[in-house]
Amino acid sequence: MEEGTTTLTFHDSPLTELNFGEDPIVVVTAVPAEACDTCGETVIDSATVDHVNELVKDARYLWHRFPDRLQAEGVTVGGEPGEKDGVIRVDYDRTELPVGRANVG
Template identity: 85%
Template sequence: MAEPAADTQTVECPSCPSGRMEEGTTTLTFPETLADEESRGRQGPIVVVTAIPAELCDTCGEAVIDSETVDHVNELVKDARYLWHRFPDRLQAEGVTVGGEPGEEGGVIRVDYDRTELPVGRANVG
């Protein structure tokens, strides 16, 4: 998304007629359902990703996230779930808040977008 020049233009909200977009952060929650081929048949944890950079509407709160950020969030979620099932102790070593244990229902992983970097790709885990 192109950034407006400071104080010269504002970006209108795509969801409401009176809102203007401002820089901020948002939180996304990913449910327990695991749709990928690798995880079929297993219950996964809920993953909460906080402090995600976004453009936020000052009226309705709509969040717009650029594609590069979305890709990074998806990678964090995928890696967090992988580690939760294979190497749960490693998550806490990476600075991730974990609730629950693999194999139990109700697991929750909280990942802060700004400060948490999980190993990228399965080859680096282990």
């Protein structure tokens, strides 16, 4: 195993209980991972998985409620809230979204 990074893509919403409408695809880049030098399969530790899940939840929440706050370093937005097939690209190392929806308001 070698240290490296991977890219994760999220098509399904973790916010389905809130039912805001069309959810964007969220692509998280530069996620720290260990990669098998033989087959390329990646392994991500649980703390990183937790952080990625928070980034995805926060990005989708901001997309629907406060889209102007998605203008953070390391975030690229394609599309508009409510449109089908929107995409948010989030760089794992460079993005600091308001973590936790209690901090947005």
